[in-house]
Every structure is written in structure tokens, then in C-alpha cells.
Amino acid sequence: MQMTADDFHRQGKIIGLVPTMGYLHEGHLQLVRILRPQCDVLVISIFVNPIQFAPTEDLDKYPRDFERDEQLCRSEKVDIIFYPDNLEMYPQPFHTFINVEKLSEGLCGASRPGHFRGVATVVAKLFNIVKPQLAIFGEKDYQQLMVIKQMVKDLNFDITIHSAPIVREADGLAMSSRNKYLSPEERKAAPLIYQSLLTARTLYQQGMDDPEEITEKMISILQKIPRLKVDYISFVDSQTLWPVTKIKGEVLVALAVYIGQTRLIDNIVIRG
Amino acid sequence: MQMTADDFHRQGKIIGLVPTMGYLHEGHLQLVRILRPQCDVLVISIFVNPIQFAPTEDLDKYPRDFERDEQLCRSEKVDIIFYPDNLEMYPQPFHTFINVEKLSEGLCGASRPGHFRGVATVVAKLFNIVKPQLAIFGEKDYQQLMVIKQMVKDLNFDITIHSAPIVREADGLAMSSRNKYLSPEERKAAPLIYQSLLTARTLYQQGMDDPEEITEKMISILQKIPRLKVDYISFVDSQTLWPVTKIKGEVLVALAVYIGQTRLIDNIVIRG
Numbered sequence: 001m002q003m004t005a006d007d008f009h010r011q012g013k014i015i016g017l018v019p020t021m022g023y024l025h026e027g028h029l030q031l032v033r034i035l036r037p038q039c040d041v042l043v044i045s046i047f048v049n050p051i052q053f054a055p056t057e058d059l060d061k062y063p064r065d066f067e068r069d070e071q072l073c074r075s076e077k078v079d080i081i082f083y084p085d086n087l088e089m090y091p092q093p094f095h096t097f098i099n100v101e102k103l104s105e106g107l108c109g110a111s112r113p114g115h116f117r118g119v120a121t122v123v124a125k126l127f128n129i130v131k132p133q134l135a136i137f138g139e140k141d142y143q144q145l146m147v148i149k150q151m152v153k154d155l156n157f158d159i160t161i162h163s164a165p166i167v168r169e170a171d172g173l174a175m176s177s178r179n180k181y182l183s184p185e186e187r188k189a190a191p192l193i194y195q196s197l198l199t200a201r202t203l204y205q206q207g208m209d210d211p212e213e214i215t216e217k218m219i220s221i222l223q224k225i226p227r228l229k230v231d232y233i234s235f236v237d238s239q240t241l242w243p244v245t246k247i248k249g250e251v252l253v254a255l256a257v258y259i260g261q262t263r264l265i266d267n268i269v270i271r272g
Numbered sequence: 273m274q275m276t277a278d279d280f281h282r283q284g285k286i287i288g289l290v291p292t293m294g295y296l297h298e299g300h301l302q303l304v305r306i307l308r309p310q311c312d313v314l315v316i317s318i319f320v321n322p323i324q325f326a327p328t329e330d331l332d333k334y335p336r337d338f339e340r341d342e343q344l345c346r347s348e349k350v351d352i353i354f355y356p357d358n359l360e361m362y363p364q365p366f367h368t369f370i371n372v373e374k375l376s377e378g379l380c381g382a383s384r385p386g387h388f389r390g391v392a393t394v395v396a397k398l399f400n401i402v403k404p405q406l407a408i409f410g411e412k413d414y415q416q417l418m419v420i421k422q423m424v425k426d427l428n429f430d431i432t433i434h435s436a437p438i439v440r441e442a443d444g445l446a447m448s449s450r451n452k453y454l455s456p457e458e459r460k461a462a463p464l465i466y467q468s469l470l471t472a473r474t475l476y477q478q479g480m481d482d483p484e485e486i487t488e489k490m491i492s493i494l495q496k497i498p499r500l501k502v503d504y505i506s507f508v509d510s511q512t513l514w515p516v517t518k519i520k521g522e523v524l525v526a527l528a529v530y531i532g533q534t535r536l537i538d539n540i541v542i543r544g
Contacts, residue, residue: 002430009281095374096392096426101367120368121427128428154368155393156400158274 001082005131013040017132019123022046023063023177024072027167031136032076034164043130044073045082047089051097052118058261063180082130089125097121100147100154103241107143107254108265111231116147123148127157136162140174142252142267146241166266168194174266181262189225190264193257196221197268200253204270209247211235222257231256231263238269248272273354277403285312289404291395294318295335296344299439299447303408304348306436315402316345317354319361323369324390330533335452354402361397369393372419372426375513379415379526380537383503388419395420399429408434412446414524414539418513438538440466446538453534461497462536465529468493469540472525476542481519483507494529503528503535510541520544 008015016039018031028044036042046069053059066083073081097117103109104116127135137145149161167175172194173187182190196218203214215233222228236243238250247270254267280287288311290303300316308314318341325331338355345353369389375381376388399407409417421433439447444466445459454462468490475486487505494500508515510522519542526539 002428006281006430009278010284012282091425093374093422094426096370096372096423098368098370098427101369102365103367125426125428128430131430150365151368153363154366154397155370156274156397158278158400158403 001080001129002131004080005129008041009131014134015039015041015043015130015132016134016136017126017130018042018044018078018136019126020044020046021048021062021177022069023065023180024069025167025175025177027138027140027175029072029076030167031138031164032073032078034162035134035136036077038162039132039134041079042077043080043082043132044078045084045126045130047082047084047122047126049089049118049122050086051090051121052115054112054114057112058178058181058263061181063177082126089122098124098151098155100151103143103147103150106236106241106243107232107234108256109143111256116144119144120147120151124151124155124157127159132159134160134162136164138166139163140166140176140265140267142254143241146239172198174264176264178262178264182259185226186259186262190259192221192225193255193264193266197253197255197266201268201270204247204272209272211244211247214253218255225257225259227258227260229258231258273352273401274403276352277401280313281403286406287311287313287315287402287404288406288408289398289402290314290316290350290408291398292316292318293320293334293449294341295337295449295452296341297439297447297449299410299412301344301348302439303410303436304345304350306434307406307408308349310434311404311406313351314349315352315354315404316350317356317398317402319354319356319394319398321361321390321394322358323362323393324387326384326386329384330450330453330535333453335449354398361394370396370423370427372422375415375419375422378508378513378515379504379506380528381415383528388416391416392419392423396423396427396429399431404431406432406434408436410438411435412438412448412537412539414526415513418511444470446536448536450534450536454531457498458531458534462531464493464497465527465536465538469525469527469538473540473542476519476544481544483516483519486525490527497529497531499530499532501530503530 016035020028048062098120099117109116171191173191200214233255236252238252251270256265288307292300320334370392371389381388417435443463445462472486505527508524510524523542528537
């Protein structure tokens, strides 16, 4: 892959990278479609990165379907699928980890210690392997996007990071490979997650600017979902990800909930 | 620098990097001379990296002389001197740090917490800025060399790491920018550091293979140095840097001592 990348660079070609964990859905394909016209060589990486999962998490059951992914890539005119295995990515001994402080600490970082360390590390590896000039990440994983942007800036990766808005099902549920885990009943109720976020925005527009007050209303909506457990609902500055006590400027409303065993995240930006 | 590097890559040229903190001596020049014939474009970086110094250390008084360094570079046919300032390297907010676990923990890493995190981070930055295919590090900073090699492997930097043996003054003292701190009296006694390492090797060759026993003999030599304080004397596996209890295989004997305020390091490899 590195030699191939070097060849493309010598030819003056632009390499674009879409890093994924596979089990592709419309959200991923949207990333491909946005990057496709901006680069000469479009690379998608498919790798379920073990070091971003805690031992208690869903690494083993994370959905995989390479053949389906390959067909989708073909129809989207992806040039290269980079599809390494764990031993290629993490030959032992492996000791090096990248930590993006502050930005990794709140939100999902608080519930999933070590998660963003695993993400930053694998993304740096992918950058060094694929050598892209452009890469794109989805805004559903908003904190991940901010962590990657900070890492790129701090470590001087010569890569422009693009992002793309959340792609949703017709009923509003944010697309995610993990939606597959939901039972029909859970799936039917899951759009209430997005409803709670839309309600947050509406309440703000109606004059409510206290995150605690809005959170209460959101919880009353979310509680209609069967087997629901709220992991967090946070109102943070959209750039620093620091919690805000009042909505002003650009505020990210981010949440993570469990529906049964399935952990789902979603977010919305409110411009105060 | 990145655009310049891209141009060279498009021309199929090989970039070699010699990272330094300046105040160049024969040790640095040796690195240049080894790398010079292997690359088309030789880049030397001169940057006293603040994040590898603890607040109590000698960052402020670390010797600097850019004009002299520039002349030395010119006479060695260095093509590019990359000489950034702190604000270019660490614009605020800066949050990203690279940790090479295990290898960073013993030896100097134990006495200087955070030191190798600072080293790994700045070297990754320099790699991304200069985009070399080759880089070289001196074996005096043996642990640093091992940390960098592990980082390069773990993060898939497409860079070949070379190393070069310690360059010594005529009397055996390892060359170091910090030798400048020594008073004439201290300087005169400082070669006993290397003498203690040579004695370790001789004792081993004479049949002594217990690190503790050899260490005692080394200390009795080092104690002839005025104002001496031993930071550590360690016998470690030359690859893993794990302490050995008996010399066999390739063992690194590494030490750090203070002579007054000046901290000096040196090492020797014993092949058991």
C-alpha cells in the first residue's frame, strides 16, 4: 500500500481516504461520494480496530460482511479497499499509543476509557500506510472528528480533514452499523433518539437555554424507548467540547444511550 | 517544508533527516556524514524541544549557537536546515502526545518522566513535516533510538531508521552538547564515566556476570569524579531494555550520572 501510494504521489495524484470499520451503510457511502470528485485515487479502509474496544464491548459481535462491502465499494467506484487483518496492524510487541488530551476526556471518552486513544492510534497508522492528502469522517462520531482534527494539526499530518453531516433513515434514526443489533420493537422506538435532539433545538428556539432543563425534557421523550438506559446527554462547546452551562455560540448536544445491549450515539448542533 | 518535500518526492528524490537540538558537535556531524551519501536531500532539524524537558531541567540554559551550527552544516553539505520556533511547533491549544510504553519506562524514562513522550511526539512531528525516507539517530541516546524505532514500526512510518555509534573525545568522554556545562576540573574527571563502562566489559570478559557485582566496581571508579551523583547504572536486554539479572545475549550497560548540576549519559553493549 505504501509503495502504491508513493507511485501515485510521484504521478502527482491526490489520494483520498475513507476510514471505516466496514459493514457499510449510506452514511459511509455518503463519505465516499463527497470525497470521490476531490481525489484521483479513492481508498476505503475496512478494519474493525480492536484497540478502540474495551474488553466488555462488542468487538467480537461487531457486524462484518466483506463481500457486501466490496460490492458497494465497486458500485461507488472506490479504487482501493485496504483491508488488513489484526496481525498486520498490530504485530507484537506493540507499544505505541497516541493520546489527544482534553478532547478525548468527556462525552464518549468518559464512558469508554481508552476508546479515542485507540481511534487516534489506528487513524495515524492508516494515514502513514495509505498516505492520503484528503480524508473524511462522519459527523455522527463528532468527538472522533474533533480528536482526529486536533491530532492532524498537532502532529503536522499533511492531510486535509473533511467531514460530512449525519445520514439518517427515513424515520430519523442516525445510520449506524450497530442499528443491526436492535430488535424490531427497539428499532421502531429508536427514532425517538433523534426526536429528543430535535426537541432540544425547538425548546432552545422557544427560549429555554438551560441545558439541565432541556435534558429533563429529552429524558422524558427517551424514556418511551423500551429497555433504555441513558449513558450521557451533554451540552458542550462545538469546538472545545467543554460543557456549557447555558446555550450560546455553537453548542453540540450529544448523547449516548443503551437500548438493551446496544449503545447508540447521535448529536445535533444548536447555534445560539 | 512539506511542499518542498512533496516536490522532492515527485522528482523521485530521497530525503534524509538528522534530528538535533543544535549546538552541533562531532557526534551530530558523524550522523550527517553517514546519511549524506544515502540520500539526495539532507535535512537537519535544529529544535530544542521544550516538551521533552521537565520544569526542573535545563531547557532554558541548554546551549544554542545557530550561526556556528549553520556554518558546520554548510561545510558538511547539508541541503536544508529546518529551524522552527516553539510557536510554530506548538501552537496552542496543543493536546496530542505519543507514548511508547514499556521501552520508555526504565533507564532515563524512570528519572525523567514524560521525557520520551516529548521525544516521540516531536520526532513524529518532524517526520510529518520533513517527510524523509531515512532518518538517523545516535547510539548515545540508546533508549531514544529504541523508542523511535518502536514508534516507527508501530505507527507505520515509512521511514528507515539508521543509527551510529557514540563519538568520543580523545580521552573517551562521549560527545554531548551538555559537556559544555562542566568546569575544567569536572571535565578532566569525566572520562572516568567511559572508564567505568570499559571496566564493566573487562570484568565480564574475566568471568564476572552478575550486574550487581559489576555495578559496585563501576561505582568505585565513578566516585573519583568530583561532585558525582549516580542517577542509575542499569544492565538491560539490548532490544527490550528489560533489566537482566545475569549477563547473557546482548546486554546494554547504560548509566546516567550527575557531575554537579550536569546530567550525562553513556552506554556500552556487552555481548555475552
